[in-house]
Amino acid sequence: MVDLNRFLVPWMDQVKPYGTEDLLIAWSNPELKRMMVNENPIPPSEKVLQAVFEAAKSGNRYPDNGPRIRAKIARRYDLGPENVFISHGSSEIIDMIMRLFVSPGDEVLLPNPTFSLYSIRARVVGGSVVAVDMTPDLQYDIPAMLRAVTPRIKVIIVCTPNNPTGDFISDDDLMKIVELGIPTLIDEAYLEYHPEHESKAPLIRKYNHLIVAHTFSKAYGMAGIRFGYALADEKLIDYFRKIQIPWNTSLLAMAAAEAALDEGEELERKAAYNNAGVEYICKELSKIPGVKPYYSHGNYVLIDATDTGATGQEIVDHVFQKAGVIIKYFAPLRGRKGFFRISLGTHEENSLCVHAIKKYLENRKKEKKA
Ligand SMILES: Cc1ncc(COP(=O)(O)O)c(C=O)c1O
Incomplete structure (x- = not known):
């Protein structure tokens, strides 16, 4: 056997892959409630399915880089198709940004907590991560982020x-980051749930170091179909073109996304369904003493149950064992160990999850008293 370490890039042994164990468990046990990876519980519409079926008829052909869908997306932001780059989900955009800008010894600055894939993809290219804790009320700590900036x-x-954490960065804070002139990803993966908040896409006209990323995995409900896009200055898009494997966005994904773009009402329906679920979960869980849900503009709710005395891991384990609901544990923050996240499911699943948490915490309290 060859000693692979002689050939591997030296930092690769330290890279931990993105954990997909929950997905393996969920796919092989379809009776479980998947409330752990911010999926959309509503399946694709008939029109989307039909579009995929039609596209599959040309499945013997390589796709182009989607001039039609890029033009369609561009019009929504009053940009040109040259400002739009399509991808195999927005994770691919994250990965391309790291490959473009980060080499061994370089650093990526991000808030903590945030989506874990950013760090993983930075480490894959030999970079390291400077994670700046959010403020105690889980907002961006901009002064601390600015202090962390080095060459x-x-x-x-x-x-x-x-x-x-579910909240938007304020415009003032965002501009303090933008004005640094360092390549910045503005990830708007969940923006379609709250279209009353404007996209930051217009900034790309003035700032050629910004990339605004979107995905069809969330409000559009196409996580398994895989479609995302980046908006950026034309020159930056040219670099994406150099780095992306050609034909990475499949014909089926493009067709699905194009059909979904034409169904504005379907998107509104999905967003409204989700947002009602967020309200429900926040309202119900905030009635439990010691439980603090953070109101979210996405399809997830972060909860801090530290003051109940239970850890996030205990709650996650209990809900899985007693109710068959998979939710996600989050690492302690500022010494508080009670963090976990619920990804929105159907209204029935949300209710099942809330009741399992309530019951666990009530029983725990009774046992402590006894
Ligand atoms: C903030 C954020 N960005 C990007 C993604 C990746 O989405 P995609 O399925 O488009 O790769 C996720 C997925 O959870 C996310 O939370």
Whole structure:
């Protein structure tokens, strides 16, 4: 056997892959409630399915780079198709940004907590991560982020609304980051749930170091179909073109996305369904003493149950064992160990999850008293 370490890039042994164990468990046990990876519980519409079916008829052909869908997306932002780059989900955009700007020894600046894939993809290219804790009320700590800027920082991540904390960065704070002139990803993965908040896409006209990313995995409900896009200055898009594997966005994904773009009402329906679920979960869980849900503009709610005495891990384990609901544990923040996140499911699943948490915490309290 060859000693692979002689050939591997030296930092690769330290890279931990993105955890997909929950997905393996969920796919092989379809009776479980999947409330852990911010999926949309509503399946694709008939029109989307039909579009995929039609596109599959040309499945023997390589796709182009989607001039029609790029033009359609561009019109929504009053940009040109040359400002739109389509991808195999927005994770691919995140990965391309790291490959473009980060080499071994460089750093990526981001808030903590946030979507874990940013760090993973930075480490894959030999970069390291400067994670700046959010404020105690889980807002971007801009003074601390600005203090963390050094010449080693090659990319800054702004996720807005942030996963898992759920809030938008304020315009003033965003501009303090933008004005640094460092390549910055503005990840708007969840923006379609709240279209009353304007996209930051117009900034790309003035700032050639910004990338605004979107995905069809969330409000559009196409996580398994895989479609995302980036908006940026034409020259930056040219670099994406150099780095992306050609034909990465499948004909089926493009067709699905194009059909979904034409169904504005379907998107509104999905967003309204989700947002009602967020209200429900926040309202119900905030009635439990010691439980603090953070109101979210995405399809997830972060909860801090530290003051109940239970840890996030205990709650996640209990809900899984007693109710068959998979939710996600989050690492302690500022010494508080009670964090977990619920990804919105159907209204029935949301209710099942809320009741399982309530029951666990009530029983726990009774046991402590006894
Ligand atoms: C903030 C954020 N960006 C990007 C993604 C990746 O989405 P995609 O399915 O488009 O790769 C996610 C997925 O959870 C996310 O939370």
